[in-house]
Amino acid sequence: MKKEQNTEVGICRISIASLRERPDHQSSLVSQVFFGERVIFLKRKNKNWFKIRCHWDGVIGWIDPKQFYFSDQFDKIISLDSSTFSLEYIHGLSSEKSTIPIVLGSNLYNCDGLTVKMPFGKFQYSGQIIDLKQSNFSRKLLVTIAKRYLHCPYLFGGRSITGTDDSGFIQVAFKLIGLNVPRFPFQIAKYGEDVGFLKEAMPGDIALFGPDAHTINHIGLVLEDEKILHANGRVKIDRLDHQGIYDLELKKYTFKLRSIRRLFSEIDY
Template structure:
């Protein structure tokens, strides 16, 4: 089985894999919401390990183990498996109803562009709007986002090329999935996701899932 998308180790595996892999223990896991945009996902619990992928703000990460400041689990958006710092996840946040359509949007501590910011979130990030003040929306984490940068999930966009064009000038980053840096397969993944099309994380998996062979002639 592909270790990139299979939550299984010799000592621990997801309960739904009980009949497919051998492990010392099986657990159901618990969902947590990503609260740090571009949260790093590693193959092992080590910040010096190579970046496998990133988690986008608002994605759901199914946690199968939380130990020593690291959560091991699976990103429910694209099934990618790995370790993420526990501090970048939070439990019990309400389901999102909006997503970010700007390449990058600031998180403000108050609904005022002159007030301090608490970070940024990238295009495709999902949030729950709980209040509105002027041209700002307050999201479930308590931060404020400019309303022009959000769109209701029920609408979305079909402009795949338009989404991709927004990334012109964004540097290449192996494993990147945010406005800070992307790789080739994540650019495809994000552009399609904004149009409501879910595809796997890596190019070979994308080819198998949605690829269509194009004749050379």
């Protein structure tokens, strides 16, 4: 990413920060920022609202700066080692003064398996982690991580285990195997490689749905045995065929299949 002159960079210092469409707590939720994730400062409305761009996916919105640590040392903060992530649903990150509850997918800087050294403090963390430098990544691992979101409630703009939309939890699952993917379905529709037929799809591929080929409004993660993991009311598993998603509870089709994308090809199952 090209450095902008006098750019400030922020690191989320709470469990989950809301990224909103406008500088108003009643404004629509665009996305969420997890503990340890970095944002680039764009402009300030007042002391309560900063407009930022998410460093990992480029999504722009408004945040409450009191929930972030900001620094003008752009190169230093961007280059910090943040290749370790929390794998626990929710787990405490403790210091001498307090404990911060962090969620699945949070960034743990300079983590040695017990100690986490953030720019704003040193913490102890005893929960399960995943380290990009030491893990063997596969489609199976991607699916296993994504399934941790099962029964998580649907939340428009969400990407955490407390609430996620259809693309949010999928983005986090890919993050934890070291791949940055776009935040929104319409972006994912242009990402990766097209899989021509459903019978050629593999677990970990992305199925895209919509009323027509030019309007993608839902995505899901392809599983084995003609199943799909997706968020509709909650994160759930339904049947997938050439028509689309067949809801196993409602006993009817709910989303029409338009295409399947493969976001990686070098990782074995």
